[in-house]
Amino acid sequence: MSKDASAGETSHPDFAAITEAMTVEDARDFLELILENIPDVVFVKDQEFRHIKGNPAFFDVFPNKSRAEILGTTGAEDIAPDEVEVYLAADREAFAKGKSEAVEHITVAGQSTRTFQSKKIRFENANGTPFILGIAHDVTASRAAEEKLKSALQFQSLVLDHIPDAVFVKDEEFRIVEANENFLKFYPEDQRASVIGTTTLEQYEDNERDEFLEQDRKALETGFSETEESIQFPSGERRILFTKKARFEDEAGARFVLGIGRDITELVETRKANEVSIALLNTVFDTVSGAIIGLNDQRQVLMINNAGRQMISGGKKDPPFDWPEEITFLDPADMQPLESSHDPIARALVGQKIGGEVHLMTTASSSDSRYVRVTSSLVRSDASPLKTVVVLDDVSEAERNRQHIERQSRLDALGQLTGGIAHDFNNLLNTMQYALELIRREELSDRGKRSTEAALKSITRGSELTSRLLAFAKKQPARASAHKVSDIYSELKELVEPALEASIEIVFAEPEPEEMVFCDSGQLQNALLNLILNSRDAIMQHNKGNLIRIDSRTLEELPVDLVGTLDQVPLIPTDEDGLEERPDRVQRFVEIAVSDNGPGMTKEVASRALDPFFTTKGVNSGTGLGLSMVYGFVQQSSGDLRIYTEEGEGTSIKLYLPRGSKETGKEEPLPTAPLTYGNGETILVAEDEEFLLDQLSEVLKELNYKVIETSSGQEALELLQDGAKPDLILTDVVMPGGIGGFELARQAREILPEIPILYMSGYTGFTDEEMGEVIAPLLPKPSGPGITSYQIRRVLDQA
Known part of the structure; x- marks a missing residue:
């Protein structure tokens, strides 16, 4: 641009003013500047289609040639042969028609193909010679993007039409603007075309x-929603779709909802069917009485039914949990845990199949053990975390019955042997007696007379002994008659007191004046003497204890553990009518208990104490027949025997014999005494023996009491500390866990100073000193509902 042209212009001249001031040279320079910097390809061709001019972008199309090599050529020799005709056809059209437009794909040797959108215009110079001005815009990248988008759209269309889900798009008015085939298939074919542009709401019921609209609004407002939708389509078919909806916006900012719905109708129906099946299975699983337990190889419980939870965790644990350490299998011989090689759980976990073995097992809810039949199966599925499934059936009653039958069989065998010996021995004694009687008739010296009399007295004592042996063997009837208990005590004292050490005190509790027992008095005295001497030996052998006590009481009704062994019907709830089913008349029994505060027995010793020849004394100190003889006597007398013992506290052995009468010998059944009912008071019961706790609670509820059940002193104390306020605490004396009945009573009185306490125990020899700070009445075990109801009412009324 010349100096003159720019002089005097303002700092911001408009374009027209600039161009008017340009000289031809300035215009040429300006054009050259544009051509040099424009990104489009610009070129000029002559009539022979030879390039005579081009801008830098033009020469960049042919990077392997210089400008001199390019100018004067058509360029056809440098591009792919199949592209030459399109390239030259656009040139011809421009010369013929004055202009042309084309999309040209140029592939220069050694280079990738480039795509140009070209415009070509014919012009003439001052001499009238025609030329072509070409301007080409490189659209390679945009065309590639278009192709990619086109492929993506084709792929999207392919996916949408073949995806198993129903896909749709709705606008802000919730009208369908797009839908795939799987969405439209829910509509009859003649309605599918009309779905687009509608809300489809007319097909739904109001609710x-x-x-449906709520889920659309939620997606539009929050960006997302998902739900199960039950849809009644125009075809009449109802389907269940699990639908996810998401909001998106287009370039203009318009909001849409993209919905993807999966038809889960069959899945829901299958799920419901499975839920029914699982519910049925769980019902069966939790209804069976046996414990079913699934364990992994880490000894963890992964599955367990209700019976199993009660058996091994007291119903307090849900899986998964470790096998409780306190649940062990014991050797009945010494009550010690079995070694792992004999433990059924350990054996099951190493792959052994247990087939109905009976084992003694501790339990979570009781200090007593129970017998269980163990069955196991190895789980062979690699997909299951279970290693084995164990089934535990409580067979305690059946096992104890078997042991009882086995013991009875041994007693019968012993009785047969004893009877045979006693019979033969009686014959010998009889022969000797006859011989001595004949000798007595002869003239004898004083010495001979004394010897003969001594021999006859020995024969008499021997005859009495064989009579007792025959009675034990049930080959000779016992001479049963009614005797006052006080008379039996009087004669027994004379036999017992000389046999006891001075360090041992014996107490005969005063019986009721008219309390009578129906049995052979001589055999009863021998039985009681045997029990007293056993207590003496236990005290002396272990240097523990100093008291032996003999008590008696009349039972107006039998407790549950004697029902079925004696001639009386149950007095616990047996049906919906509960205690109202008590009999009109009942046979009364006398309980005579010999108790000591000696070392007590282990469970193993107590379980075998009645076995013939079983003894804990030294080889030369006992035959093991004493308790067997006592047991045989009470059974022959239509009675029974029970052992109640607490290791470290003492033992009480109780004989149950029919009550006697002066008039009839054996007392006739008497009218049943009425029960004493409660007034809705709440009783906190602490008893570790599960069966007794259940039965006692049922009886108390029938007696119109509310019951809070606990299986240990610790559990009862925690309830009191948490605010429980019962009207009475009925507690066992000896319980596991460190807090027995006496300690529970002491701590309970610290929380509730006036709370009445009633102890219960099979061992009744506790002194006031042993009870400690809280001296309270003691309910003997066993006691029937009548005695229990009377004692509870008496304690409550005295509070």
Whole structure:
């Protein structure tokens, strides 16, 4: 641009003013500047289609040639042969028609193909010679993007049409603007075309329409929603779709809802069917009485039914949990845990199949052990975390019955042997007696007379002994008659007191004045003497204890553990009518208990104490027949025997014999005494023996009491500390866990100073000193509902 042209212009001249001031040279320079910097390809061709001019972008198309090599050529020799005709056809059209437009794909040797959108215009110079001005815009990248988008759209269309889900798009008015085939298939073919542009709400019932719109609104407002939708389509078919909806916006900012719905109708129906099946299976699983337990190889419980939870965790644990350490299998011989090589759980976990073995097992809810039949199966599925499934059936009653029958068989065998010996021995004694009687008739010296009399007295004593042996063997009837208990005590004292050491005190509790027992008095005295001497030996052998006590009481009814062994019906709830089913008349029994505060027995010793020849004394100190003889006597007398013992506290052995009468010998059944009912008071019961706790609670509820059940002193104390306020605490004396009945009573009185306490125990020899700070009445075990109800009412009324 010349100096003159720019002089005097303002700092911001407009374009027209600039161009008017340009000289031809300035215009040429300006054009050259544009051509040099424009990104489009610009070129000029002559009539022979030879390039005579081009800008830098033009020469960049042919990077392997210089400008001199390019100018004067058509360029056809440098591009792919199949592209030459399109390239030259556009040139011809421009010369013929004055202009042309084309999309040209140029592939220069050694280079990738480039795509140009070209415009070509014919012009003439001052001499009238025609030329072509070409301007080409490189659209390679945009065309590639278009192709990619086109492929993506084709792929999207392919996916949408073949995806198993129903896909749709709705606008802000919730009208369908796009839908795939799997969405449209829910509509009859003649309606599918009309779905687009509608809300489809007319196909829903009112309540469904509101829920459907709510999910659309939620997606539009929050960006996302998901739900199960039950849809009644125009075809009449109802389907269940699990639908996810998400909001998106287009370039203009318009909001849409993209919905993807999966048809889960069959899945829901299958799920419901499975839920029914699982519910049925769980019902069966939790109804069976046996414990079913699934364990992994880490000894963890992964599955367990209700019976199993009660058996091994007291119902307090849900899986998964470790096998409780306190649940062990014991050797009945010494009550010690079995070694792992004999433990059924350990054996099951190493792959052994247990087939109905009976084992003694501790339990979570009781200090007593129970017998269980163990069955196991190895789980062979690699997909299951279970290693083995163990089934535990409580067979305690059956096992104890078997042991009882086995013991009875041994006693019968012993009785047969004893009877045979006693019979033969009686014959010998009889022969000797006859011989001595004949000798007595002869003239004898004083010495001979004394010897003969001594021999006859020995024969008499021997005859009495064989009579007792025959009675034990049930080959000779016992001479049963009614005797006052006080008379039996009087004669027994004379036999017992000389046999006891001075360090041992014996107490005969005063019986009721008219209390009578129906049995052979001589055999009863021998039985009681045997029990007293056993207590003496236990005290002396272990240097523990100093008291032996003999008590008696009349039972107006039998406790549950004697029902079925004696001639009386149950007095616990047996049906919906509960205690109202008590009999009109009942046979009374006398309980005579010999108790000591000696070392007590282990469970193993107590379980075998009645076995013939079983003894804990030294080889030369006992035959093991004493308790067997006592047991045989009470059974022959239509009675029974029970052992109640607490290791470290003492033992009480109780004989149950029919009550006697002066008039009839054996007392006739008497009218049943009425029960004493409660007034809705609440009783906190602490008893570790599960069966007794259940039965006692049922009886108390029938007696119109509310019951809080606990299986240990610790559990009862925690309830009191948490605010429980019962009207009375009925507690066992000896319980596991460190807090027995006496300690529970002491701590309970610290929380509730006036709370009445009633102890219960099979061992009744506790002194006031042993009870400690809280001296309270003691309910003997066993006691029937009548005695229990009377004692509870008496304690409550005295509070």
